[in-house]
Amino acid sequence: MKIERREQAGAVTQVAASGEVDAYTGPELLEALTDSLQQGEGPTWLLVDLTEVQYLDSIGLGILVQAAKEAAQGGGAMAVACRTPVVLKVFDISGTRAMLGVRESVEEATALLQARKGGGDGEADGR
Amino acid sequence: MKPTDAETPLPIALTIPADAKWLTVVRLTVSGVASRAGASYEDVDDIKVAVSEACTNAIDHAFSDTGEARPTICVECHPLEAGIRIEVSDAGCGFDPVTAGVGERATGPDERGGLGLYLIHKLMHETEVVSRPGGGTRVIMVKRFARD
Numbered sequence: 146m147k148i149e150r151r152e153q154a155g156a157v158t159q160v161a162a163s164g165e166v167d168a169y170t171g172p173e174l175l176e177a178l179t180d181s182l183q184q185g186e187g188p189t190w191l192l193v194d195l196t197e198v199q200y201l202d203s204i205g206l207g208i209l210v211q212a213a214k215e216a217a218q219g220g221g222a223m224a225v226a227c228r229t230p231v232v233l234k235v236f237d238i239s240g241t242r243a244m245l246g247v248r249e250s251v252e253e254a255t256a257l258l259q260a261r262k263g264g265g266d267g268e269a270d271g272r
Numbered sequence: 273m274k275p276t277d278a279e280t281p282l283p284i285a286l287t288i289p290a291d292a293k294w295l296t297v298v299r300l301t302v303s304g305v306a307s308r309a310g311a312s313y314e315d316v317d318d319i320k321v322a323v324s325e326a327c328t329n330a331i332d333h334a335f336s337d338t339g340e341a342r343p344t345i346c347v348e349c350h351p352l353e354a355g356i357r358i359e360v361s362d363a364g365c366g367f368d369p370v371t372a373g374v375g376e377r378a379t380g381p382d383e384r385g386g387l388g389l390y391l392i393h394k395l396m397h398e399t400e401v402v403s404r405p406g407g408g409t410r411v412i413m414v415k416r417f418a419r420d
Contacts, residue, residue: 165299168328169292200299202324203387231317238394239387 146170146198148177157190157258159251163197166205174205178212188221190258194251195227206239213245222246222261224254283348283359290331290343290362298347299324302358309351311417318395319358319415323347325388326360326411334364334409355397355416363408369401 146164158181166174182189193209195201209225216223224246227233236242246261248254284305288294299320306319327345335343343364350357393399396413403409 165296167292167295167324168331169295200320200324202321202328203391204328206387230314231321234317235321235391238391 146173148173150177150181157192157255158184159192159194161194161197165200166195166198166208167200167202168204171204171208175208178208182212182215182219188219189216190221190262191216191223192251192254192258193223193225194254195225195229195232196251198227198232199229201229201232201235203235203239206235206241209245210241222258224248224257224261226251226254283350285349286347287344288327288347290335290345290364292328292331295324295327295331298327302347302349305349305351306356306415309349309356309417310354311356311415315415315417319356319413322392322395322399322413322415323358323360325392326413329386329388329411330360330362330364330409333367334362337365340364352414352416355414357412357414359410359412361408361410366403366405366407366409368405369403 146162146166149161151159151161160174160177160181162174162177164170178191178193181191191212193212209223213223226249227236227247228249233242233247236245236247246254246257248257284301286298286301288298302323303316303320306316311319327347330345334345340363343362346361348359348361350359389401392411392413397416398412398414400412401409402412
């Protein structure tokens with residue numbers, strides 16, 4: 146798995162992963178998300194780009210859920226960009242797609258975060 | 273006539289060290305076998321997640337107290353006429369499925385047995401967990417393939 150971190154316009158922090166997220170590689174993702182959540186002061190607006198992730202299991206899911214909770218507790222939010230069918234299926238079966246703010250592109254996930262920053266819930270499309 | 277894969281008398285088996293770095297090899301292997309046995313892309317994805325989750329559970333729980341020097345996990349793939357049966361077994365500490373609350377049912381991701389077992393139940397058509405304290409654990413999963 147490879148991980149990249151970058152600042153987006155509008156104070157959104159982006160963590161982009163590629164490859165497979167499982168019990169072996171999950172700690173890398175956990176570290177990147179934890180670092181992003183702990184950097185700076187104030188709420189964190191975190192975009193997790195999984196569009197290049199081909200596999201994610203319950204370990205990866207647990208890491209994402211924890212990060213989303215921590216972002217929300219700090220007054221921010223997290224959104225996930227993902228279009229890999231098997232990963233989307235894991236989100237659906239576990240009932241976490243809405244809670245994680247999953248969208249099928251980085252642009253859509255960014256728009257969701259911007260809506261939440263602006264006070265909207267970003268769920269007007271019913272997903 | 274050559275025998276079909278469904279008539280292969282022996283399982284395709286893989287033994288790995290109980291170490292998460294080998295999970296990707298398990299996924300590659302079961303994907304290849306399931307595909308050869310006639311699984312669709314979607315079925316292959318389901319099988320890959322389920323088997324990997326079963327192996328992750330074994331890595332996380334089976335050998336924590338055994339002191340086993342070289343713990344291993346065995347994955348056996350049995351192609352069926354229109355499906356596949358996969359068994360993941362370890363010779364670890366085992367547990368009592370009844371008191372652990374896993375049994376045959378994991379009806380929600382928050383139940384005991386964990387999200388991994390919940391995913392296995394949802395992705396496979398049949399799941400059975402056979403275990404006893406001190407006697408290792410065997411997770412038996414069956415996926416039936418949809419026919420056009």
